[in-house]
Amino acid sequence: MALAGRMERTNRTTKTRSLRQREELAGYLFILPGILGLLLFSVIPLGAAFVLSFTDYNMLQSPDWVGFRNYSYAFTDDDLFWPSLRRTFYFVLLDVPLGILLSLALAVLLNQKFRGTSVFRTLFFLPSITPAVAAIFFWVWLLNPFFGIVNYALDKFGILGPLWLQGTGSAMPSIAIISLWATSGGTRMIILLAGLQGIPQDLYDAAEVDGAGSWRKFINITVPMLTPTLFFITVLSVINALRVFTSVYIGTEGGPAYATWVFSYHLFKQAFQFFEMGYASALGWIFFVVIMAFTIIQFRLQSKWVHYEERT
Amino acid sequence: MPTTNQPNSEEDRNSRGHLNRRQLLKQAAASTVAVSAVATFTGGSSASPTQGNMSADLLAQEITLKLNGRTGAEQEMFEKFIAQFSESHPEIKIEGEYFAGANQEYFQKVAVLFAGGNPGDLVWLSSLEGYYDYAARESLLPVDEYITRDAIDGSEWYSSAYEMMEVEGSRYALPLWSHPSIVGLYYNQDILEEGGVGIPDETWDTDQLASAAESLTKISGRTYEQMGYYPATQFFNGLSQVIPSFGGQVISDDGTTITIDTPEAKAALQWLQDLFVTSKVAPPPGQQDIGQIMASGKGAMRSGGYWDRWAAETTWEFNWGMAPMPKGPAGTNGAMLQTDAFAISAGTQNPDAAWEFEKFATSHDAGMILWDSNYIPGSRPDVWEDPAVMENEIHSIWIKAMQEAAPLRYPANFRLREFEIAMDQILGNLWLGNRTVDEAVAEAMATGQEIMDKPIS
Numbered sequence: 001m002a003l004a005g006r007m008e009r010t011n012r013t014t015k016t017r018s019l020r021q022r023e024e025l026a027g028y029l030f031i032l033p034g035i036l037g038l039l040l041f042s043v044i045p046l047g048a049a050f051v052l053s054f055t056d057y058n059m060l061q062s063p064d065w066v067g068f069r070n071y072s073y074a075f076t077d078d079d080l081f082w083p084s085l086r087r088t089f090y091f092v093l094l095d096v097p098l099g100i101l102l103s104l105a106l107a108v109l110l111n112q113k114f115r116g117t118s119v120f121r122t123l124f125f126l127p128s129i130t131p132a133v134a135a136i137f138f139w140v141w142l143l144n145p146f147f148g149i150v151n152y153a154l155d156k157f158g159i160l161g162p163l164w165l166q167g168t169g170s171a172m173p174s175i176a177i178i179s180l181w182a183t184s185g186g187t188r189m190i191i192l193l194a195g196l197q198g199i200p201q202d203l204y205d206a207a208e209v210d211g212a213g214s215w216r217k218f219i220n221i222t223v224p225m226l227t228p229t230l231f232f233i234t235v236l237s238v239i240n241a242l243r244v245f246t247s248v249y250i251g252t253e254g255g256p257a258y259a260t261w262v263f264s265y266h267l268f269k270q271a272f273q274f275f276e277m278g279y280a281s282a283l284g285w286i287f288f289v290v291i292m293a294f295t296i297i298q299f300r301l302q303s304k305w306v307h308y309e310e311r312t
Numbered sequence: 313m314p315t316t317n318q319p320n321s322e323e324d325r326n327s328r329g330h331l332n333r334r335q336l337l338k339q340a341a342a343s344t345v346a347v348s349a350v351a352t353f354t355g356g357s358s359a360s361p362t363q364g365n366m367s368a369d370l371l372a373q374e375i376t377l378k379l380n381g382r383t384g385a386e387q388e389m390f391e392k393f394i395a396q397f398s399e400s401h402p403e404i405k406i407e408g409e410y411f412a413g414a415n416q417e418y419f420q421k422v423a424v425l426f427a428g429g430n431p432g433d434l435v436w437l438s439s440l441e442g443y444y445d446y447a448a449r450e451s452l453l454p455v456d457e458y459i460t461r462d463a464i465d466g467s468e469w470y471s472s473a474y475e476m477m478e479v480e481g482s483r484y485a486l487p488l489w490s491h492p493s494i495v496g497l498y499y500n501q502d503i504l505e506e507g508g509v510g511i512p513d514e515t516w517d518t519d520q521l522a523s524a525a526e527s528l529t530k531i532s533g534r535t536y537e538q539m540g541y542y543p544a545t546q547f548f549n550g551l552s553q554v555i556p557s558f559g560g561q562v563i564s565d566d567g568t569t570i571t572i573d574t575p576e577a578k579a580a581l582q583w584l585q586d587l588f589v590t591s592k593v594a595p596p597p598g599q600q601d602i603g604q605i606m607a608s609g610k611g612a613m614r615s616g617g618y619w620d621r622w623a624a625e626t627t628w629e630f631n632w633g634m635a636p637m638p639k640g641p642a643g644t645n646g647a648m649l650q651t652d653a654f655a656i657s658a659g660t661q662n663p664d665a666a667w668e669f670e671k672f673a674t675s676h677d678a679g680m681i682l683w684d685s686n687y688i689p690g691s692r693p694d695v696w697e698d699p700a701v702m703e704n705e706i707h708s709i710w711i712k713a714m715q716e717a718a719p720l721r722y723p724a725n726f727r728l729r730e731f732e733i734a735m736d737q738i739l740g741n742l743w744l745g746n747r748t749v750d751e752a753v754a755e756a757m758a759t760g761q762e763i764m765d766k767p768i769s
Contacts, residue, residue: 060449061450144598146535155533159533160534255598
């Protein structure tokens with residue numbers, strides 16, 4: 001009797017394990033395409049780029065091992081390395097704070113209860129799903145200082161419009177304007193909206209009982225409760241801004257006079273126009289470290305300003 | 313109960329050509345490594361010409377060649393080539409693979425194709441981009457043996473064009489089409505007549521051009537209601553013509569030194585800067601598409617190449633004409649020869665067939681196809697100077713420039729694109745008025761020389 005019971009338990013355990021194994025296998029199979037994609041298109045190229053970064057490789061002939069020469073060239077001899085990095089940071093400074101503020105403003109607006117919210121939500125979201133190349137061409141036409149409609153309109157009011165993408169001082173802010181238009185109402189706004197809608201109503205009710213006005217509620221409830229979301233989108237926005245490329249590639253080709261020659265564009269030129277894939281790989285790894293450093297700093301700083309709700 | 317003809321053991325299955333899963337994976341991995349190793353270390357086939365009667369060899373099998381080119385006018389030309397070539401070579405099928413975009417986009421795609429070991433058997437390349445790059449890096453097939461075998465007579469093409477195809481002692485193509493760079497002055501005749509500045513001809517000089525352009529320019533604020541004249545300012549397609557027209561040179565004969573710091577070169581740069589900054593006859597180079605500006609009827613004059621005639625013929629809906637680019641103080645307009653080519657990639661499996669197409673594309677017949685399509689009529693005097701062709705007024709202007717064209721000067725380390733991009737960026741400050749000529753030249757000289765001193769990449 002005892003033996004029969006033990007056998008039954010063993011059978012049940014085996015069946016359970018078998019079921020679990022089958023489920024695990026199914027799980028692995030489901031994620032297999034993603035894992036394969038990650039390996040083929042991210043991990044292996046990253047590894048290959050790391051090895052190539054120690055070589056002189058023009059893509060057409062066998063690479064030659066040069067040790068750390070590419071890295072030392074970047075830091076000491078490449079006249080465009082530091083300026084391109086500086087311009088990239090300048091773009092981040094222009095794009096990230098303004099972008100988050102605009103997204104937050106739009107999210108707060110859409111969080112109000114009034115008719116037609118869904119229409120505005122769609123309208124705000126549209127730029128983010130417009131194909132980037134088409135959108136940038138459109139902006140290039142609009143902002144052309146000599147034939148574009150923006151300066152034409154300003155001229156009608158007697159205002160001399162700026163040179164926009166064609167001025168050394170105005171080109172990067174113009175790139176930031178295009179970026180803000182494309183991203184403020186996009187995923188960032190939707191994430192913030194979700195964050196806003198996750199704030200418990202009872203906090204606002206309690207504040208109202210205490211006589212708090214709208215601004216006070218926004219500063220003392222909304223912002224602190226939203227900091228985890230803000231932290232998340234800040235990390236993502238900084239990474240995205242550091243990788244600015246398409247608007248430069250399409251809109252300015254790094255000009256005028258290198259004014260928008262950002263790091264990713266510098267890397268791209270080395271790789272695909274100057275036949276310096278080994279050096280471009282080194283630049284890629286340097287950039288990876290820069291982005292990683294920014295991200296780690298942000299994670300370290302989060303304890304200073306991110307408020308995680310403590311539930312008792 | 314198993315039947316007797318079914319394999320019972322794993323060994324049995326393997327012995328009959330079946331693989332278990334582990335072996336299959338092992339073999340797949342081994343094959344992948346082997347294929348990768350072969351692709352990495354063999355560097356493509358060592359194609360060489362077939363001796364003897366090639367036509368008979370080719371007729372024995374049907375061959376498919378892939379051809380890379382750009383969309384637009386060139387695609388139209390190449391498809392005509394393919395159609396005519398197929399009539400005489402039905403055994404060779406050519407599939408065009410065309411890429412949209414301007415030079416930048418096209419040549420990036422070509423770079424990726426070469427890097428991936430998958431370029432077309434025939435690739436359209438230009439002397440300013442691609443041809444020297446790939447030839448110097450052993451990615452193109454030398455055709456010297458074919459030239460010898462088929463007793464090709466180099467004098468069938470303009471001699472300077474034929475010479476341009478030589479890279480470090482080898483030839484990698486025959487000249488497909490050639491032109492003397494940006495030495496045409498296209499104009500909107502209606503605007504010029506209305507402005508009363510006369511019609512440009514070969515007697516015009518750069519001062520007359522600047523003066524006419526200034527009087528034709530209408531600008532409000534920054535907005536151009538009418539643009540007087542749009543010069544070309546890219547280093548090879550622009551400065552390499554304007555600077556010689558003032559008596560200077562851009563690069564030394566041997567391609568090792570940048571030479572834009574002479575008084576003549578500086579005078580040319582000053583003339584250009586004045587057009588943008590002082591008289592404002594045109595906006596500084598930037599995002600505006602000069603083709604669109606002219607087509608919209610807002611531009612009076614522009615510098616252009618032979619190929620711009622095609623756009624003028626097809627999109628300009630007003631009276632227009634073309635004159636030789638006005639001469640500078642040196643009494644020339646600085647014509648400089650450029651040549652494009654169909655190069656045969658080093659890894660082609662069908663070099664003989666590719667060579668057959670190469671010969672056709674550079675033949676008199678192909679030149680006439682180009683001419684009939686309003687395009688640059690190849691690179692052969694027997695097309696360019698064909699009496700019927702010379703009847704065309706605009707073409708006859710180009711012939712003179714073609715005959716006077718100096719050889720293309722380019723960095724001896726073949727870093728043409730890197731050099732030109734750096735120059736265009738640095739001199740951008742000159743066109744915007746942010747630098748004086750001396751300041752811009754000093755900066756350009758330092759950077760340009762640094763690039764020219766680098767080894768071949």
